[in-house]
Amino acid sequence: MDQTIPLETLAKRLAQTDELLLDVVKRRMDLAVQVVERKIAEAKLAGQEVLIRPEVETKRIAAAVRWARQNGLSRHCAAAFEHLVINESCHVQLIYKESQNRAESPETDGEEYEVQKRNLRSLTEHWAGSYDRNYDKGHFGTREYKRFELQLLGREISNLPHREVLVDLGCATGKVALAFCDRFTSTIGYDISAHMIERARMKAEDKAIFRRVDIEKGLDLSDNTASLVVMNLGTASDVRDIEGVIKEILRVLKPGGKFFLSFYNREAPIYRWEFIPWSAGLTATFNIYHHCLEVYDPKDKQKKMPIYAKLHTVDEVRALVSVAHNVETITYPAMSMILPGVLFKGQRDAQKTIASIDRSLINSNLGAYIIATGEKK
Secondary structure, three states: OOOOOOHHHHHHHHHHHHHHHHHHHHHHHHHHHHHHHHHHHHHHHHOOOOOOOHHHHHHHHHHHHHHHHHHOOOHHHHHHHHHHHHHHHHHHHHHHHHHHHOOOOOOOHHHHHHHHHHHHHHHHHHHHHHHHHHOOOOOHHHHHHHHHHHHHHHHHHHOOOOOOEEEEEOOOOOHHHHHHHHHOOEEEEEEOOHHHHHHHHHHHOOOOEEEEOOHHHOOOOOOOOEEEEEEOOOHHHOOOOHHHHHHHHHHHEEEEEEEEEEEEEOOOHHHHOOOOOOOOOOOOEEEOOOOEEEEEEOOEEEEEEEEEOOOEOHHHHHHHOOOOEEEEEEEEOOOOOOOOHHHHOOOHHHHHHHHHHHHHOOOOOOOOEEEEEEEOO
16 A cells, blocks of 8 residues: 555545445335336235335345455454345335335326326426525536537537527536527527526526426427527427427428537437446436336435436437438447546546547437537528
8 A cells, every 4th residue: 555645635535435325325216116016016016015025125234244355354244234225125016016006196198298288387396496506516517518508509600600598408407508598699498497587587688588488399480580499408309299399390490590409318328328327417216118217205305206208329319400401410329427426536547538539429420419510401
């Protein structure tokens, strides 16, 4: 061991390791929820329910003890740790089962989608007050994507043939709209959440107009009005009738006007790999079979609230926007979204290195987000 490492540096490394350990334990609890979901489903088929299986837990503790002996760790420490994790896992499963007994159960796809929309409105009521404060926090990969997206948007705006109306769809509190409103004659933001729109209006003063609208029902804009239409941060994956929304975008765009659409990328490792044993760049879990993000209810941490979100492949996105002119697609970021966030804390060199690698991979189809740009013919 290097005796020259300062104690303060060692303390920081200990803190990072502890955080990663807790992160892995949190992922273990996420798996526990998936386990109880499967147990409940199988119980319905078999006619009996078994949540706790002592023989399985005993085998896991024995395996932990064997690993400890092989790797120089106290077997008592390993057994105690595994017992603690299993105990908490059982606790999580029991609470989750109870919460599901109270959960809403839609009968049709249409009803399910309406439930997901209600969930989104409920969640944004909770998020709106802290949205701006937390916008630049969280996982390094997500923060890096936001920086990259703003830089790319800035370049797209510089190349527009006209800068009359900027339209921001799914604008939340107006971060993007207000960042670029001074470069357009007028700016309009739309969002389904009244609470997000209220926050946007409070910030905007007279710089931009914000309206609460379900964009799948159409936009209250005339034909050939907008110079740029934006759906950032994966928002284009958050509406089920994205084909209809794209038709509306092309209707309101002026000839030569551009769109900037961001989708979640089905081909990215963060979604394609079956399992990553630590928290990656998303704060929610994708259910690729039901096209939704499963977000924990802020009022009941054991209850999941699904909101609509569909992963797309690059080819699917290209097909969606194929009627436009000069279409380009890139994906970003790949590496930073799958590495543990704790690795980047206070490590600027590591951040720059990974960001540089990610930017070299924008044409690899491996990035977590697909960005599609194009213009109206």
